[in-house]
Amino acid sequence: MSQHAEPHSREAELHIVSPKVYVAVALSLLALTAATCAISYIDLGVFNAVVALAIAVIKASLVVLFFMHMKYSSRLIKLTAFAGLFVFLTLISMTMADYISRAWGRW
Amino acid sequence: MAEVQHQHPPYQRHHFESVAQQFDATNFAMWLFLLTEVMFFGGLFTAYLIMRNWYYPAFVEASHHLSIFWGTTNTAVLITSSFTLAMGVWCAETRRKSGLVLCLVLTFILGLVFLCIKGIEWHAEWVDHHVPGLRFSDADFINPALDPSIYKEYHDRPLSPGMALKTEEYFFLYFAMTGMHALHMVVGICILGFIICRAWAGAYTSGHVTFVENFGLYWHFVDIIWIFLYPLLYLISRHT
Numbered sequence: 001m002s003q004h005a006e007p008h009s010r011e012a013e014l015h016i017v018s019p020k021v022y023v024a025v026a027l028s029l030l031a032l033t034a035a036t037c038a039i040s041y042i043d044l045g046v047f048n049a050v051v052a053l054a055i056a057v058i059k060a061s062l063v064v065l066f067f068m069h070m071k072y073s074s075r076l077i078k079l080t081a082f083a084g085l086f087v088f089l090t091l092i093s094m095t096m097a098d099y100i101s102r103a104w105g106r107w
Numbered sequence: 108m109a110e111v112q113h114q115h116p117p118y119q120r121h122h123f124e125s126v127a128q129q130f131d132a133t134n135f136a137m138w139l140f141l142l143t144e145v146m147f148f149g150g151l152f153t154a155y156l157i158m159r160n161w162y163y164p165a166f167v168e169a170s171h172h173l174s175i176f177w178g179t180t181n182t183a184v185l186i187t188s189s190f191t192l193a194m195g196v197w198c199a200e201t202r203r204k205s206g207l208v209l210c211l212v213l214t215f216i217l218g219l220v221f222l223c224i225k226g227i228e229w230h231a232e233w234v235d236h237h238v239p240g241l242r243f244s245d246a247d248f249i250n251p252a253l254d255p256s257i258y259k260e261y262h263d264r265p266l267s268p269g270m271a272l273k274t275e276e277y278f279f280l281y282f283a284m285t286g287m288h289a290l291h292m293v294v295g296i297c298i299l300g301f302i303i304c305r306a307w308a309g310a311y312t313s314g315h316v317t318f319v320e321n322f323g324l325y326w327h328f329v330d331i332i333w334i335f336l337y338p339l340l341y342l343i344s345r346h347t
Contacts, residue, residue: 016200017193026190030183033337037179040342048346052338060331067193067327069320074131077138084142088149095153099160 015072025066032059118315130317137321141328148332151287155280155339165273168248168263170344172237173281174228178341181224182333188217189330192323199319204312207319211303214326218296225289232278239279245271261345284336291329298322 036055040048065071070081116126123129159166195210229238235254236244247254248271251263266274302322305311311319 016197019194019197022190022193022197026186026193029186029190033179033182033186036338036342037175040175040338040345043346045346049338049343052342053335056335056338059334063189063327063331063334067189067330068324073134076131076135080135080138080142084138084145087142088145091146091149092153092156096156099157 015069017066017069017072021066025062029059029062116314133317133321137324141324144328148287151280151284152335155284158276158280162270162273162276164266165248165270166277167344168251168266169274169277170340171257171261171263172235172247173341174231175341177224177228178337181221182337184217184221184224185330185333188214188221189327191217192326196316196320196323199311199316202312204306204309207306207312208303211299211306215296215299215303218292218299222289222292225285237278239275239282243275243278245274248274281340284340288329288332288336291332295326295329
């Protein structure tokens with residue numbers, strides 16, 4: 001157990017997420033999966049897609065925050081993940097802006 | 108002589124100042140890799156978004172031929188595998204070797220179950236002539252009554268021959284997206300097999316959790332891709 005004497009032992013700094021949190025997150029994810037499946041059987045018009053994607057975003061956030069430990073990560077990691085999301089959304093909106101405006105009035 | 112004051116555990120590489128620095132650097136690198144993966148799958152998702160808007164009737168009716176039962180089951184399987192792997196990371200952090208091996212083996216099995224279910228679905232699409240390029244026919248979409256089980260549920264209207272052709276675009280994107288996702292699963296399962304052997308030898312329960320933690324990031328990322336594929340491919344086209 002020589003590591004314990006080490007001043008910069010990772011274990012002292014590492015945030016260990018408790019199994020209770022993992023169980024709660026997993027049950028929420030399964031419940032949300034059942035919910036999104038059930039809601040798809042109800043006719044909500046255009047809102048079917050909106051609700052399904054909103055639930056997917058909530059599920060992905062739960063996975064990133066707890067399973068991927070984003071909630072307990074350094075600001076560098078938080079900024080990195082946010083940068084990725086930001087670039088992805090920017091590229092999608094620029095592509096969509098191009099497709100929408102190119103045939104303006106002809107759709 | 109500098110070695111004397113530079114004592115470190117065997118799993119710490121020489122070029123790192125401390126285990127903490129090593130963990131932060133590799134963790135950061137893993138996130139950068141995942142960003143490139145976001146861009147890779149992002150292109151496929153964007154293509155799907157644009158094609159679905161262009162050929163909306165074809166995409167809606169083609170999506171009716173997927174099995175929501177298998178899609179939902181696979182989502183549950185993948186979420187459970189993410190949970191078992193997260194528990195594995197906890198076991199590694201708290202130095203429980205048998206717990207870690209058990210969690211990793213469960214994750215491994217659930218990953219294989221996911222691929223088997225995906226195989227069942229792909230086989231059904233092969234039988235139904237819905238594999239673009241290899242075995243494709245748009246007869247089901249020109250005359251939806253040909254497939255009574257689907258027709259009974261959705262009462263799809265016949266598509267014009269031009270639009271019916273575009274169902275092949277849907278299945279092309281379906282196979283590209285689920286195929287690339289499955290390829291990531293196969294790679295993940297291979298790495299997982301390696302990790303199980305190392306964990307069995309006790310490599311990750313002596314304070315060295317970096318590799319398991321970073322592999323977890325990859326596995327959870329692949330899970331997130333499926334979390335978005337599931338509603339987009341299976342669910343949102345039930346009602347038009």
